[in-house]
Amino acid sequence: MSEIWTSTLVYVLVSAVVSVSLLWVSRAVRVRAKRSSELKGATYECGEEPDGPAWVRFHPRYYVVALVFVLFDVEAVFLFPWALNIRRLGLFAIVEMALFVAILLFGWAYALRKGALEWQ
Amino acid sequence: MLKTEAYRALLESDFGVQEFSDKTPPCIEASEHHRLAATLKERGYTLYGFVAATHMPAVKGAADALELAGHYEVATGLRCPTAGSHIAIWRVRLGLDEELRTLVDLFVGADWQEREQYDLVGVRFADHPDLRRLMLPEDWEGHPLHRDYPIDTPHPPWR
Amino acid sequence: MAVDESDRSYEHPLYTTLERMPGLDVATTTIDKLLTWGATNSLWVFPMATSCCGIELMATAASRVDADRMGTIVRGTPRQCDVMVVAGTITVKMAPRVLKLWEQMPEPKWCIAMGSCAISGDFYRDIYSVIPGIDTAIPVDVYIPGCPPNPEQLIAGLMRLQEKVRAVRAGEWAPKEERPETAAMQKTAPSIARVSSPERSQDITLAQLRGAGNLGLGGDMKRKSLPIVTAKAGPPAEASTAATESTEPASPDSAKAEDVED
Amino acid sequence: MTLASAARLGVDPHRDLTDYDPEADLMVLNMGPQHPSTHGVFRVKLYLDGETIVRAVPYVGYLHRGVEKLLEELTFVQATPIVDKNDYVSPMTNEQAINMAFEALLEVEVPRRARYMRTLFAEMSRISSHLLWLATFGVDMGGALGGGTTLFLHCFREREYILDLFELVTGARFHYNTHTIGGNRHDIPAGWAKRVHQALDLIASRVDEYLDLSTKNAIFVARTRGVGTLPAKLALELGITGPILRASGVDHDLRRDAPFHAYDEIDVKVQTEQAGDCLARAHVRIRELSESIRLSKLLVDGLPEGPICGGRPIKNPTQFKAKDGQAYVALETPRGELGTYVIGGGGNKGASPYRLKIRPPSLHALAAMPYLLVGGTISDAVVILGSLDPIMGEADR
Numbered sequence: 031m032s033e034i035w036t037s038t039l040v041y042v043l044v045s046a047v048v049s050v051s052l053l054w055v056s057r058a059v060r061v062r063a064k065r066s067s068e069l070k071g072a073t074y075e076c077g078e079e080p081d082g083p084a085w086v087r088f089h090p091r092y093y094v095v096a097l098v099f100v101l102f103d104v105e106a107v108f109l110f111p112w113a114l115n116i117r118r119l120g121l122f123a124i125v126e127m128a129l130f131v132a133i134l135l136f137g138w139a140y141a142l143r144k145g146a147l148e149w150q
Numbered sequence: 151m152l153k154t155e156a157y158r159a160l161l162e163s164d165f166g167v168q169e170f171s172d173k174t175p176p177c178i179e180a181s182e183h184h185r186l187a188a189t190l191k192e193r194g195y196t197l198y199g200f201v202a203a204t205h206m207p208a209v210k211g212a213a214d215a216l217e218l219a220g221h222y223e224v225a226t227g228l229r230c231p232t233a234g235s236h237i238a239i240w241r242v243r244l245g246l247d248e249e250l251r252t253l254v255d256l257f258v259g260a261d262w263q264e265r266e267q268y269d270l271v272g273v274r275f276a277d278h279p280d281l282r283r284l285m286l287p288e289d290w291e292g293h294p295l296h297r298d299y300p301i302d303t304p305h306p307p308w309r
Numbered sequence: 310m311a312v313d314e315s316d317r318s319y320e321h322p323l324y325t326t327l328e329r330m331p332g333l334d335v336a337t338t339t340i341d342k343l344l345t346w347g348a349t350n351s352l353w354v355f356p357m358a359t360s361c362c363g364i365e366l367m368a369t370a371a372s373r374v375d376a377d378r379m380g381t382i383v384r385g386t387p388r389q390c391d392v393m394v395v396a397g398t399i400t401v402k403m404a405p406r407v408l409k410l411w412e413q414m415p416e417p418k419w420c421i422a423m424g425s426c427a428i429s430g431d432f433y434r435d436i437y438s439v440i441p442g443i444d445t446a447i448p449v450d451v452y453i454p455g456c457p458p459n460p461e462q463l464i465a466g467l468m469r470l471q472e473k474v475r476a477v478r479a480g481e482w483a484p485k486e487e488r489p490e491t492a493a494m495q496k497t498a499p500s501i502a503r504v505s506s507p508e509r510s511q512d513i514t515l516a517q518l519r520g521a522g523n524l525g526l527g528g529d530m531k532r533k534s535l536p537i538v539t540a541k542a543g544p545p546a547e548a549s550t551a552a553t554e555s556t557e558p559a560s561p562d563s564a565k566a567e568d569v570e571d
Numbered sequence: 572m573t574l575a576s577a578a579r580l581g582v583d584p585h586r587d588l589t590d591y592d593p594e595a596d597l598m599v600l601n602m603g604p605q606h607p608s609t610h611g612v613f614r615v616k617l618y619l620d621g622e623t624i625v626r627a628v629p630y631v632g633y634l635h636r637g638v639e640k641l642l643e644e645l646t647f648v649q650a651t652p653i654v655d656k657n658d659y660v661s662p663m664t665n666e667q668a669i670n671m672a673f674e675a676l677l678e679v680e681v682p683r684r685a686r687y688m689r690t691l692f693a694e695m696s697r698i699s700s701h702l703l704w705l706a707t708f709g710v711d712m713g714g715a716l717g718g719g720t721t722l723f724l725h726c727f728r729e730r731e732y733i734l735d736l737f738e739l740v741t742g743a744r745f746h747y748n749t750h751t752i753g754g755n756r757h758d759i760p761a762g763w764a765k766r767v768h769q770a771l772d773l774i775a776s777r778v779d780e781y782l783d784l785s786t787k788n789a790i791f792v793a794r795t796r797g798v799g800t801l802p803a804k805l806a807l808e809l810g811i812t813g814p815i816l817r818a819s820g821v822d823h824d825l826r827r828d829a830p831f832h833a834y835d836e837i838d839v840k841v842q843t844e845q846a847g848d849c850l851a852r853a854h855v856r857i858r859e860l861s862e863s864i865r866l867s868k869l870l871v872d873g874l875p876e877g878p879i880c881g882g883r884p885i886k887n888p889t890q891f892k893a894k895d896g897q898a899y900v901a902l903e904t905p906r907g908e909l910g911t912y913v914i915g916g917g918g919n920k921g922a923s924p925y926r927l928k929i930r931p932p933s934l935h936a937l938a939a940m941p942y943l944l945v946g947g948t949i950s951d952a953v954v955i956l957g958s959l960d961p962i963m964g965e966a967d968r
Contacts, residue, residue: 308520
């Protein structure tokens with residue numbers, strides 16, 4: 031029993047070390063310019079001056095598309111572990127996941143008919 | 151009939167051009183410039199060719215009044231894009247402060263080409279939509295292709 | 310001080326912290342060697358390609374003379390690049406943009422003048438709208454002659470830059486000695502003094518920076534003055550810049566930045 | 572572009588912005604002078620509503636090097652290396668344009684072998700120019716590190732063969748300075764024709780490989796079909812010539828309509844398309860590539876014997892003098908009609924032109940940008956600019 035926990039412990043430890051060290055090392059060996067003009071911080075826009083505000087009101091269709099994407103992304107999150115252990119879980123899991131996907135397909139059909147996915 | 155003869159006949163009949171020389175394109179009055187372009191466009195010269203302005207400085211003791219005071223000479227070309235493609239070129243002579251009627255309402259492509267000639271040579275085009283500089287920065291003084299514009303004009307702080 | 314960073318235009322805060330720890334002083338030289346190895350073998354190129362040399366720059370990045378084999382990738386934004394390769398003629402209208410892009414590149418950065426137009430302006434040199442060489446505005450590290458230099462020469466230039474970077478970081482870089490000023494050299498000197506030449510005056514640099522700052526054409530960031538901002542804890546070695554930075558240069562403001570003297 | 576004249580054409584480049592609240596809704600984006608996909612230093616100021624381009628204002632002049640002023644200072648003989656640098660993707664046609672204009676002005680005869688060699692060089696530089704266009708069009712499409720690099724690497728590999736062939740004859744990869752008034756300076760070395768055949772067969776066998784990568788590739792077609800449609804009437808009025816005009820359905824090619832060099836002795840099959848969108852321009856250029864390969868093989872075999880330079884050998888730069896006279900000569904480059912209008916009788920006691928105007932086909936193509944961009948998205952803007960294939964050295968002179 032204990033070696034299952036040790037492997038997960040090692041897994042968590044290694045992932046923590048890698049992620050932290052990535053951040054820490056790049057912070058440690060950073061370079062600072064001795065003299066830099068104020069242009070260093072200016073926004074890069076192909077060498078030109080940016081014109082007009084960047085905070086512009088966008089069309090609501092972007093929000094709807096993002097919403098639909100998140101919905102099906104979360105569905106995928108459930109699919110992955112299910113697909114890995116499908117042999118062990120047996121027939122019951124297949125029916126369960128089919129039902130889950132069907133409900134979401136129904137939502138997708140609704141979005142399609144309401145034209146949420148139309149771009150123009 | 152070959153297009154060159156047809157073009158010459160048109161100039162003789164409608165635009166009163168007498169002398170033709172094979173070394174230089176025919177020269178017409180500034181007021182006829184727009185009308186010639188319109189008639190040529192009807193006759194099939196639908197492809198916009200080019201516009202080339204030249205600054206001719208004053209020539210002392212010249213017979214012609216324009217030569218005496220220095221003038222611009224604007225050459226324009228229109229091409230007919232069919233087989234046996236011929237480009238009809240004509241010249242117009244302008245005083246230094248006169249304005250030549252623009253061709254933008256006939257050929258939209260003339261907009262940029264005339265802006266470039268104004269920018270480099272300095273000839274002005276009447277009722278052009280926005281006659282600004284095309285090539286040089288907006289705050290540039292002088293027109294580079296003028297005869298009296300020195301080629302290595304400094305432009306601090308860059309050169 | 311294990312690693313002397315006085316002649317570099319950048320500094321590593323890591324070395325100063327390591328100095329304070331008694332035992333780790335020796336580590337700075339090895340870390341510096343490691344960082345040098347990393348920097349020289351991954352020189353990412355920022356293609357300031359304006360004319361014909363840009364085509365040779367593309368040919369160098371293509372398959373026959375592959376620049377990737379020495380770790381050189383051509384990147385589109387200045388934020389991710391180390392070397393700005395100025396390839397082609399720089400005109401008066403383009404020069405402030407080039408200087409702005411140069412300023413926006415993070416340290417450590419180097420500049421390669423590729424082709425004779427970038428080195429001296431070539432035969433366009435004395436034309437009203439062409440810069441007589443990019444080193445009148447930007448400090449250039451490696452000059453690659455040719456019109457256009459073929460791809461092998463560009464690779465040789467990049468390798469020459471690698472040697473220079475290694476020598477500078479190892480502290481053995483002897484800047485080339487200034488030859489005595491002869492009449493011929495004076496005749497061919499560009500109208501604006503080069504950045505590396507001693508008689509380069511500070512207000513030309515500031516005027517150029519101000520030109521790069523206020524590009525006009527609808528730029529809503531009207532920069533009043535552009536003092537050279539020295540790093541907060543930077544060593545006050547260059548007293549000269551600190552001096553001019555505080556007092557506003559009263560030089561005759563020929564550049565078009567109209568609202569400088571507030 | 573006046574709104575009136577543009578509306579007459581049914582194309583409104585600057586859609587009326589009154590119903591947009593200027594501050595809040597439109598984002599202004601500079602596709603600026605330094606941009607990986609602007610093929611040189613060209614800048615477009617895009618007014619965006621979300622992703623759709625509502626208005627586009629192009630700016631040129633970032634590479635204006637005053638070539639016309641410089642050519643007024645130099646003599647006829649010295650002009651060739653200067654003009655090489657204008658259209659730096661097919662420099663051969665630059666040299667030919669200016670030397671043909673001087674030959675017309677100075678009435679100098681060009682021997683038959685020189686005219687044949689000029690035609691051959693023009694066709695081979697069309698192959699290398701269209702290969703470079705296909706390479707950069709691939710990168711515009713797929714991005715430098717994305718899928719576009721395959722097309723880029725393939726086409727540049729083939730282009731190197733053409734540059735090697737030119738290097739054998741003239742000694743340089745481009746900027747050859749091989750044409751003078753009255754003919755050519757470098758004759759063709761022995762065994763060169765065999766190498767040309769090898770290289771052209773290699774490129775011909777790979778052209779259908781490019782088709783799979785481009786016009787037969789579903790993503791390529793999806794991104795270019797119906798994008799940037801240029802009506803023929805607008806193209807003619809803008810003075811657009813070359814592959815862009817032929818893709819809009821106008822069957823006009825100077826090589827067949829007003830033959831120069833030795834084009835009257837060979838028949839050029841002009842490739843046209845009707846749709847006028849980016850895909851049509853791609854089709855025209857790729858078919859022109861194969862056509863140029865066929866023409867080059869024809870020309871290499873049929874190269875006549877004889878002298879390669881008609882005029883007296885060049886001894887001093889002020890050898891050719893012209894008191895007056897004007898000449899306009901145009902020839903078909905890979906980008907369209909490159910015309911040279913020269914007035915004789917300039918400085919150096921008549922040895923340099925009084926005025927020399929170069930008609931840049933790329934500048935006319937760029938003038939179509941406001942018309943084509945409106946209504947598309949930013950990714951379409953990149954594709955449209957790539958399909959126009961502008962060269963800023965020639966547009967800004």
